[in-house]
Every structure is written in structure tokens, then in C-alpha cells.
Amino acid sequence: MRVIAYILVLEAIINKPSMINEYENTLRTIIITFLGSEDSVDYKVSSDRIEKWKEKREIESKKNNGLNFETRILYYADFYDLKTIVIKYWELFIKVFHDKKRFEVFFSELENFRNTISHGRNLTLSQESLLKGIVLDLKNQITVFHNKNEMKEDFFIRIVKINDNLGNIWEQGNRRPNPTLRVGDEYELLIEATDPKGRNIKYKIFTLDDFKIEQESNRFNFKITNSLVDPRTTLYVVAFTPESEYKNETATSIDLIILPK
DSSP states (O other): OHHHHHHHHHHHHHHHHHHHHHHHHHHHHHHHHHHOSSTTOOOSSOHHHHHHHHHHHHHHHHHTTTOOSOOOGGGGSOHHHHHHHHHHTHHHHHHHHOOHHHHHHHHHHHHHHHHHHHTTOOOOHHHHHHHHHHHHHHHHHHHHHHHHTOOGGGTSOEEEEEEETTSOEEETTSOOOOOEEETTOEEEEEEEEEOTTOOOOEEEEEOSSSOEEEESSSEEEEEOOGGGOEEEEEEEEEEEOTTOSSOOEEEEEEEEEEEOO
């Protein structure tokens, strides 16, 4: 019984911050959907704020020896910056949130919960229930928005971005890099895919030869072998939802230069 009680307490400690992170990152996704993720985007915040974001990104990169899988500047914005962006672009975000006062009240509640937890204090039962409700409400607002503006993106999975451990990024609309690797190198890919229905995603990478890895994790680690040596090795990247009632799969490719050892 003590073990079960400990697990339940541990889950509660873990789940509350994760729900706040879920709200925060869902909000970032909405902002990026409407405004974009490039450094050049005008988020209508001060230049000082942008510099702070860049400093945080640089610190994160140095902590990881120059490798940073998340390079989108908005992911280094502070929580309250997100509210500033939504309010200043309200004519766009009204399509999702509808009621400005309601959005501000819910955001303020999340901000209070976030501060409470960050200072090591526990939420009350009613606060926990409200937190869950606000996070679910945000997801429902997105669903309603999609249902009113149905496009193929509302039904099918898509690959948003691919990063590797060399600092390369494959993202729609950006120049596609062609990294050079050698036999024996450890190579890592992080695939960011999204499914509008929230279904479980599986991932697969393969070449037209014998190389193939399929897994549930979106992070691939593998060693470059002789079988991959080629001045242009095409690596196919696939994301799919195996439990969907219709074929729901998307694929892209990246070109690598593989040199012998």
C-alpha cells in the first residue's frame, strides 16, 4: 500500500507540471501555425525580449555542446510573452479563442498555478481540477477551429521538422542540407510529426537497400556502416498511425553524403 501511495504521489508531482507544459507548448504551436517559427517573424514584442530568447537558446546550445534539437525561437519565450503575442495579434487568434476576456482569465490561472508549483507548493484539489479543465478546453478550442475549417491537415499526419545531431534542420520552406558523414559515425535524428486526431505515431527510416529501423520513439540513434557509403545516400523518413481506420502515413527524404572510414 505504501508503494502504491508513493507512486500516486509521484504521478501527481509529475503530471501537474506536464499539464502546464502541455498548455504552454500547445499555445506555442498555435502561434507558430498562424505566424511562423523563423527568427525573422514579427511577434510584436520588444527587441529586448527577442534578445533574451536568443540568449536562452544560446545557453541551451552550449549546455549540449553546440547541439540543439529545438531551435525555434518561440520555444525560448517566457510564458507571459505568449499572452502578449496572442493579445497583440488578437484579430488572428480570435478564430481559435473567440473570447478575449476568457482567454486572459484562463491564462492568468495557469500563470498562478505555474508559479505555485515552481515555488514547491502544492495545488489544492479544486485548483488541480481547474488546471485539467483549462488544458482540455484549449484542446477543444483547437478541435472546434479545425472542424470549422476542415482541410486535409485536419485528417492526416504530417512531418513538421527533422533535426540531426550535427545541427541540421529539415523543415518545409527552408533550404535542405546535405550533411557529410563517415563510416563509424554515430548519427542521431529527431523527427517531429503531428497527427490532428492525436493518434499514436510510429516512425520508420530506411534506404532502398537493406537498412531499415522502425520504432515508436521519434528519436533514432544508429552507427554509419559500410553499406551506407555513397556520394548520395537517400534516407527515407516515414511517420504513420498504425491504429487509424484509414491509411494515415506521410514520408519525406533526406540526402546524405557517406564517406568510407
